[in-house]
Structure formats: C-alpha cells, structure tokens
Amino acid sequence: MIELENVAYSYGGGELLSDMSLSISSGAFYFLTGPSGAGKTTFLKLCYGALVPTVGQIRIFGNDVRSMSRDDVAVMRRRIGVVHQDCQFIDHMSVQDNIALPLAVSGNKTLAEDANIKELLAWVGLTKRAKAFPPELSGGERQRAALARAIIMSPDVILADEPTGNVDWEMSERLLQLLLELNRMGKTVLIASHDLSLIRSAKSQVQARVLRISNRRLQLAGANL
Amino acid sequence: MIELENVAYSYGGGELLSDMSLSISSGAFYFLTGPSGAGKTTFLKLCYGALVPTVGQIRIFGNDVRSMSRDDVAVMRRRIGVVHQDCQFIDHMSVQDNIALPLAVSGNKTLAEDANIKELLAWVGLTKRAKAFPPELSGGERQRAALARAIIMSPDVILADEPTGNVDWEMSERLLQLLLELNRMGKTVLIASHDLSLIRSAKSQVQARVLRISNRRLQLAGANL
Amino acid sequence: MKAVLVFFEGLRADGHRDRVVPSTGFTATLTTLTAGAMAFLIVFALALSFAASRLSDRWADALQGTATIRISAPADQMNIQVERVLAILSTTQGVDAAKALTVEEQQALLEPWFGPDIPLSNLPIPRLIEITQTDDGFDAQGLRLRLSAEAPGAVLDDHMRWRKPLVQAAQRLTWLGALAIVIIAMTSAAMVMLAARAALAANAQVITVLRLIGANDAYIVAAFVRRFASRAFIGAVIGVVAGAVVVLFLPAETANASILTGLRFQGADWLWLAIVPPALACVAFVATQLAAQRVLGDLS
C-alpha cells in the first residue's frame, strides 16, 4: 500500500531520517517507536503525503507522491485515516459534526453512516459528549474524537500518532481492541507509540511488527520487547 | 499551601467534582490519577485559580481564591509552575525565549537566571532546539519545553498535567528525576498522570501520595498500586 | 476554465459546507463591518458627486441658454434691420426663440446703473435681441458671418466672456466629485479585500483541518468564498441603508438656495446605490478566492 525506497528527509538542517526502505503491506499491523524527537511524526507525515521526501521515492497506493496533484492528495487522504499527535478540530462545530466531517467533505453522506457515527461514538466513549465543542473536551477525549474521525470513512490504512498518550490504561486497551478489530477486517494499521505495555498487549493478540527509529534509520525490532 | 474545603465544581451540567477536601502541604509529592474525563485537569485548574469552585472554598497560599483580585491571581501564578496538558506557547518567539518568558513578565531578568536557562534546557534535552520555534517541535519536545517554563521561576508549587504523555520511557524517567530533585529542594509537586509505571517508579524513590478521582470524588489511593 | 467551475461551485448552497466557516465571533464580523463602513462612505461620495454634477449642470444651463444681438442703425433703418435679424435667427439651427426687447425692457436692464429716469426713447441707442438657445446651442461663428453679410449693424454677444470661468468651475466641481468617488471606491475595495484576508488568516485552522481530512481545494475555497461574499453583501446593504438614511435626514435644500442643489439623491440617482452591495460582494469574492488559494498553496 505504502512503499518507501531509500527515503531521506531533512527539515533544513542535517538529515533527520536517512536511507529508509519499507513496504507496508495490506492488512499488516505495525508499531513505530523511538525516542522523543527521533522522527516518528515526520515518518507518518511522509506516509500520508504531508511531506515530500528530500531523497528517494514514496509510493502511496501505487502513485509516486511527487507526481500527485493537490486533488490527488486530497482524494488519497480519504483512504488514509490519520490520528494526529496534536489533534486539531473545527472549534465551532460539535464533536459529532467534527467526526462526521470527512463524510461531508467527500460527499458520502448517507443514513447508514449516520448510524455508524453513533456506534463509533459509543466505542470511543464519547456518546455523552457528542454535542460538546472540541475546546470543552478533556485531553483524552480529544484523542478519542480524533481516532473516531480517522476511521469514520472506513479507510484502507490507519495511521495513529500517539493515540493513547492521554488516556488511561483501560481506555487504551479499549481503543487497541477497536484497532485490532479494524485490522481483522483487512485494514492496515500503523501506530506510533512509546507505550511499551500497549505494544506488548497488541503483540499477544496479533502478529504486530515493531519498527524503531534510531540513529536516523528505520529498524525492524525483533522479539526483544 | 493549597487547601480545598468541601469543594464542588460543575461546568454547567451536573456536578463533575463533588465534596472534595484536601490540604496540600508544603514539600509533599502527589500523583493524581483517574480515568480520562474524570476531572483531573479541572482539579488542577481549581488549584491554580483558573476556575473558581461552584461550591466550597479554596485557599491558595492562605488566600481565598474568591477574594483575589486579578493582579493577585497573576502574582500568585508566579509562585505556581503549571505544565498544561495542551501546552501553549507564543509561536513567534524561540523556545528559549518562551521558557524565559515568566522571568521577563515578572521583571526578574538577571544574568544568573540566564545560566539557569542553559542548564534547564540541557536537563530537558532541548539544548539543540533552543533556537527553534514552538510549531517546529515534536510532541514530546513541546511537553519538555512546557515543563522547563513551569520551573524556571523556581516556584513553590509545581502542577503538571500529563507531563510525560508524549515522551518515551527513558525521557520520562529523566523528567521524574528533575521533579524529584525539585521536591527534595522543598517544592511541592502534584502530577496528574495515568502512567502507572511512572507512579511506581516515583513511589520507590519518594514518599508519594496518590490521589484518585472516581465517582466525582477525590480519594487517597493506598498501597494498592 | 477551472476558475469558472470554482466560481459556480462557490455559489451553490450546501448546508454542511456553509457551517464549516464560523458564523459568529469577532473575525467573522470583520468583513461585514468593513463592507458596511465602506458602503456608508461610498453613499456619501456618490451624494457629493451627484450634487456637484447637478450644480455644474445648473450653472451651465443658466448661462448657456442666452445670447444677445445688438443692432446699431440709423433710426429709419432700425426696424428693417431688426426684422431681418429675427428672420435670420428663425432659420438658424440651435436658436430656440428670439425676441427684440422693448424700450421698457432695455430701460429696466440699465436701471441698476443709471436709475429709472434715463430718457432712452430720445436716444439713438442700439436695439437688443435676446436669444434663447436650444440644448445643443448654435454655431456662433457661422451666425456672425451671416449677420455681417446680411445685417451689418448687428453684433452678436454670446456672453462667452462671462460664461467661460463659471463653466470651467462647474466642470472642475464635477471632476472633483468623480475623483472623490473613484478614490473612495478604490480604498473601499482595498479595505474589503484586507478584511476578507484578515478573516481568512484568523481561520487558518479550519483550512488546515479540512485539508488534512481530505477536502479538495474547490470545496475549501467555495466554503469561504460563499460566506465572505455574502457577509460583504449584507454589510454593504446595511451600510448603504444607513448612509441613505443619513443623507435623507440632512437639511434639505432651502427654497432660496436654488443655485446649489442639496446633497440628497434625486430620481434615478437612487438606483446607483443598488450597485454598491453587489460590487463589494464581488470584491470580497475575488479577494477571498485569491487569499484562500494562497493559504492552501502553503499546505501540502
């Protein structure tokens, strides 16, 4: 689905990420770890086309990111659900409307999906806060709303950046179950996280691969977790 | 230092927090846990005077929050260092300037403190990013910058809301050491966190009390962690 | 072509899309208020400009309408010459009416200078013929040639000497009015543009979020363009109405100040006001479109 070939990226100073090659296959479950500031968020941004590699090639759904037009990128993003580390919402729209926004934006508004939203809200534990506005949410509630928004379109790939950084252990278990469920339905999942117990818990339920960024390179961590 | 007497708080709907009484004594080390949305951030806001309780009394450094003027609140905040869950910075000033801002604002700009900033930046691992602007920081770097800003004034009380939500285990250990060090110097520390291993690690080094919000009430969790 | 599509996409109503742009808050009202203030100013510029042009029309009318022919001739020739000149005038294009003044009328003309007792009837003074011109006026040079050929004692005075400076003054007044309206209209367009861009800059987060969740550029631009153009329109309507009300309540022209018309709009002038809101809405439309595309250009 997403292929990286000798990719390097630099924000202008030295190279932050170098010589990364990876092919994310359909239906796989990945974790991405690495110390703070290693480049996890940067890596994810490369994967959804928000950044263009300084060196090398990235193909998303078979298309080279460099050759994509702006509208191609927009359409491609409807097939990739992203939970951003700093989840941003449209502050004057209710949580429910924010979660449904990708549907409205892509013109896929049907009643079936209306039911879908209710279910999704229940799963992430936001049923009671559905009518609230994003600035009234707690930190964990924001992250859960962002996750719900990322998966409402039933995308082929889900990229989540620290989706459990602000939620308690029970809730993060619950969110993990949701992601595992989606993975079982054939979606590809890539989670950037430093929560080792979350990774361990996932590994016990699915064949998860763990990627690690260290020394500017992407490494496949073995069973050494 | 901070005393709560039968405090309750509600955002307008039902009561979120009820009947809380607590006296945070000087030099103590507290953890605050509870599920996402329980009211941890709300509790901290009550403690630094950003919210006024709907019921009951809060005294900060001996003054009733209800009777404080706006300038009293401003001066009081210079004695309380807060790490906010959604750390906000002044985006057009460098990280270093942002961290030094409380000094400038209170008029305490001296050379001694200039050296202090360098040391602090080194401790939170931001020496290399000192000249960067906040929007260029990674999630973990933002949290560390927020912590540095909270303690630059050497406040009497440090309130930290999920200060390690986005940093890896090694870095959070390091930040914990910094907070423990400050606590040994006599500062009061209160950390809202759901990271159980962090709490365990702290308990092995200091006599930390763990507060838990459940069923809208504040409870002192025993050794059952 | 693409721009045209975006334009029509921009005008199609869409409930959800409209909600994406905040409808309240201070930056939201900025465009409305600016368009209102500017429309208010434009109303006054229009009023000034119309007043100036009416004033200059009146001056021109009052002066351009008349000319005089003076006939000096021996007493016995006089009446023949007068007849002949009147005949010439009746076939001259641009002459509406011509009339020989009676002795009493000539006396009245001279009264301010010589008092009522001057014994004109005994004097060999010239006779005067007053000409009223049509709107187009006549060809003074041609008329002079004909007169010198057929009535050598007749001299045409088209009052050019008196008229010229006043006509020039009137033209300059009109010109000042037009200049004022051009400058105020241009500044208004710039201000509305500025307000739309500022409001858009304040809504950068909405654009970022929309782009991140897969909205294409046309959708985002359309959402803002519709909102801002309609806000500018509403603001301009309010401003025009407020301006018109104030103009209406200005002291009306007093009866004896007839040489200078009042500031009020008259007749079809009011229709000009109807152009202001759509014009400002168009400015906001274009400004928002350009600004939104620029903001989007910075987002990957």
Added chain:
Amino acid sequence: MKAVLVFFEGLRADGHRDRVVPSTGFTATLTTLTAGAMAFLIVFALALSFAASRLSDRWADALQGTATIRISAPADQMNIQVERVLAILSTTQGVDAAKALTVEEQQALLEPWFGPDIPLSNLPIPRLIEITQTDDGFDAQGLRLRLSAEAPGAVLDDHMRWRKPLVQAAQRLTWLGALAIVIIAMTSAAMVMLAARAALAANAQVITVLRLIGANDAYIVAAFVRRFASRAFIGAVIGVVAGAVVVLFLPAETANASILTGLRFQGADWLWLAIVPPALACVAFVATQLAAQRVLGDLS
C-alpha cells in the same frame, strides 16, 4: 487614575515586552494597512474641504468687496453731490476706497448693451461711485440713512441681489467639505478600531499564554497598546505621504480657471496633515486598550 498609569506604562519602551506581540504576519499588518488606507482618504477629504473653503472665500471676496452709489442730479448740482458723497464715504467705517467713475469708464460698462457709440457725455445720466469695502464691510442701512439726509440724489446699491445666492452657494460648498471630512474621519476611526480589535482577536493565544504564566493585566495591555498604536501611526504616516504625493501630482489649477482653486494644499494647510497620524494612533491606542481589557476580562 489607574487608566493614566496604564497609559504611561503603555508608552514606556521595553524590549522584551515588545517582542511578545508578533511583528510580522498578516494580522500584524492589518492595523498598519488600515491606518494607511484611512489616512489616505482623510488627505483627500482635507484637500476637498480646503478647496471648497478656498473657493467659497474667493466668491465671497469677489462679490463682497464692491458696492455702487448712483447719483442723479441736475447737471450743475452733480459735481457738488459727488464731492459730498465722497466726503461721507471717507468717514464711513468699512469703506476702504471710493472712486467716482469717469465718463469713459461708465461708457465701458454699458458697452455690452449699447455698443461703443452711445453719446453719454450729452446725456443727463447719473454718475457712479464705486466703493471697495474692507473685510468687515460697512453698515449698508446706516449709510443709506446718511445719504438720504445729506445727498438726496444718491442711491446705494450693495449688489445684494446678485451676491446672496452665490454667497449661499459658497457657504454650502464649505459645509459639504466639512461634512465630508467629519464623515471620513469618523469612519476612519471606526475602521482603525475594527482593525485593532481584529488583530487582537487573532492574537488571543498570546494573551492566554501571558495570563497563564503570571503576567498582570497592565503588562499585557501595554504590550499590545504600544505595538498597535505605533503600527497605526506608521501606517497613517505612509498613507498621508502617499495621499500628499497623489494630491501634488494632480493637475494644478490652470491660469484661467482662477475662480475655482485647485485641489492642492496651500501654505499652512499642509500642517493639518501632521495631525492625522497622531490622531489615528490615539484611536488605535484607545481601541486596543478597551479590546485587550475585554479579552482579559474573559480569562480567569
């Protein structure tokens, strides 16, 4: 008292505090550009207003300066009466100069109506005395009384009939100019206020952060007030200069259009321009202060 302290605190320079408010970016330039555009408009309003008032002054001068006395008397009495009237005039307050017209001059006056050949010297026509008034003018009623007592054949014509409508027109022009400047100045103040508030709304995060880290209200307000007032000042200077340059390059008054003065500023008029930037800076100062205090009021 507190407001005064905040005012002075606001004007004290402080390197660090100044940096707290962004110095670049679009919302930052909003205040500058708005003040510039508005100052530009004010320059034109001033130019129009001055031109109108100069025009009305000229009209008033040209008309108010003169009056005529007509003396009808038997031929032998004429010179005595003329002498007597001149004597009266020389002791009348408000009369600058008085001069009896010669026969040739009277003939020239009549020429437009009667041609050059009128035999005035043989006629018992009245004599004319031309009076030039001082700025204050004379008391026409009083003079008439004295004349009727001492020189019964003298009639005063103060040209009131001709003067009145033109003086009224001129007054109305001045009034329109003043109205234009008041309206544009008020709208400008409103726009600068609006821009400052919008820029402040866009900087809400800075205010929030400052309040959270313990800055007191005076510090925060001062930081914004200084920045925005100086931005408005700089913008207004730019606008005034731009407006002045454009006014300078407007076609100058042509030699023969002397009745209507040009749009250029003359002499001390230029000094008025110097008032515009400080005035707009004051408006921005007050607006920012009020708006910042309102934003702060919402923050605990």
